[in-house]
Ligand SMILES: Cc1cc2nc3c(=O)[nH]c(=O)nc-3n(C[C@H](O)[C@H](O)[C@H](O)COP(=O)(O)O)c2cc1C
Ligand code: SF4
């Protein structure tokens with residue numbers, strides 16, 4: 001199925017929901033890993049709003065991506081509880097290990113690195129999420145072995 | 152043998168899945184309960200015995216075989232779960248089932264007192280339900296502490312063909328996780344509370360707006376709603392009462408300001424999460440322009456107890472105008488991080504040192520940030536402050552959603568102040584200048600102070616402008632962490 005077909009199918013299925021915009025964008029990203037450019041006019045038409053409106057929503061929310069992610073997605077918590085127990089050092093370590101900054105893709109192309117502001121795991125900070133799985137009481141060594149498994 | 156291994160994300164993050172698998176491999180299907188909230192002991196494995204449940208923790212998969220064999224002779228044996236001091240001294244009115252039951256077992260829920268509040272509510276008028284909640288003294292647990300009963304009365308009295316109940320499950324405050332524990336550990340309780348609210352105000356439809364950072368909570372809620380739809384608790388006619396309540400969980404998309412109630416409504420409607428000017432109040436004109444009762448997860452979840460046991464039973468806990476209990480969350484650099492539900496009035500000293508055991512790093516405590524990223528940094532000299540909404544306002548702080556993040560003496564308060572400004576700059580919805588521009592200026596000013604420039608006056612002026620010129624608490628309270636850092640830790644700014 002092309003991206004256009006996938007998006008059209010999702011829009012058809014969900015457009016009658018009240019406030020369908022976010023559920024549709026989520027469904028697209030769940031399926032494709034990001035919301036491609038081609039999706040914008042299809043969503044706009046389906047919801048009877050302007051392309052600018054869809055684009056505005058898409059870019060407003062941190063969660064939505066407009067570019068394809070790497071195979072693996074690493075979220076590192078940057079918020080206060082994790083800061084209090086070495087979260088900054090962990091983030092620096094991740095950047096060095098992956099050879100990229102936040103919002104970037106690792107040198108070998110296998111990891112996307114994203115910040116997240118609290119995962120609700122603050123009793124066991126620092127915390128990360130790798131491909132939707134959560135890990136707490138993290139340190140550089142544990143992170144390295146998780147990244148190694150991912151490669 | 153009945154064995155329990157938590158399945159909430161807090162435990163999964165510490166390896167509970169591997170522990171559960173190790174139990175299964177030995178021919179026992181473990182119950183995947185929520186967490187008791189003793190996170191320094193997670194994964195906590197429990198075994199049911201004639202004397203009650205006994206606990207082991209923190210357990211890794213390699214311990215499982217010997218635990219099942221040796222039981223109380225095992226080195227990780229903690230005794231009877233209920234007798235663990237941290238848990239024993241709590242007042243768990245809202246968290247009474249969490250960690251005990253299977254979150255998605257309707258049978259467990261009902262046999263542990265679930266739906267007794269709804270049963271009562273079904274025999275009452277909307278006015279009577281509102282009155283009960285009003286008398287309990289319950290105030291919103293999402294941060295603003297507005298009396299829940301008054302809000303419900305406004306929605307009830309509004310005349311409209313359609314009304315909504317919306318649960319704010321955005322839980323954006325760092326250092327907080329009580330909403331998550333409820334959604335993952337006792338979702339039926341939240342839904343029961345929302346259903347009671349719907350009966351009270353006359354709403355037929357509801358939404359739970361769940362942050363996208365909580366995929367586990369979202370999927371548990373979707374399952375829970377499905378179960379209750381099928382068994383007649385939700386849908387066209389709640390328990391054959393003739394009153395409809397259709398409920399749906401919606402995913403947020405990673406914007407902190409969408410926790411602000413009007414930004415949340417915009418987001419559910421499918422727009423950018425920009426804060427609306429008030430009035431109109433959402434209680435009069437909320438979701439899709441209809442009267443809407445918006446509450447936090449813990450506010451709704453407190454209601455079944457109140458209906459079931461009566462307003463007085465709830466009101467008997469607490470101090471001053473802060474009635475009932477607060478699920479407090481210990482976080483950051485803390486030896487025993489976890490959930491403590493206690494009546495208002497307990498002090499930070501008791502929480503951080505007696506429950507929490509001080510810092511995990513074994514270094515002196517320097518500060519605690521209470522109430523999330525918009526909360527003040529409080530020095531140990533003020534740790535005798537009781538947890539009470541008014542007492543916290545008096546010391547220039549806020550209780551917020553009840554999160555306490557502890558820092559040791561290596562923390563740099565200038566860095567924390569800069570982060571507060573940075574977070575505001577990242578998350579500002581952009582509607583007001585003091586918030587949008589002021590936060591970026593704030594970062595720059597602090598950067599220059601770091602270079603040795605004397606700019607405290609300018610930073611304070613900037614905070615003043617944000618305090619007075621912001622539409623919502625994002626810009627209006629970002630000065631709290633900044634000013635408290637300046638006031639209590641001036642030595643970090645030279
Ligand atoms: C920037 C900002 C973020 C907020 N985030 C949340 C949140 O994540 N969860 C929440 O329940 N309330 C949050 N609130 C408070 C809500 O606006 C609102 O007061 C609350 O949901 C009402 O429910 P309650 O009365 O039960 O507390 C936030 C407010 C602001 C200004
Ligand atoms: S204070 Fe900030 S977040 Fe709140 S409405 Fe104004 S710009 Fe938006």
Ligand code: FES
Pocket residue numbers: 077078079080081082083117118119120121122125126127325326327
């Ligand atoms: S602050 Fe990092 S998990 Fe909450």
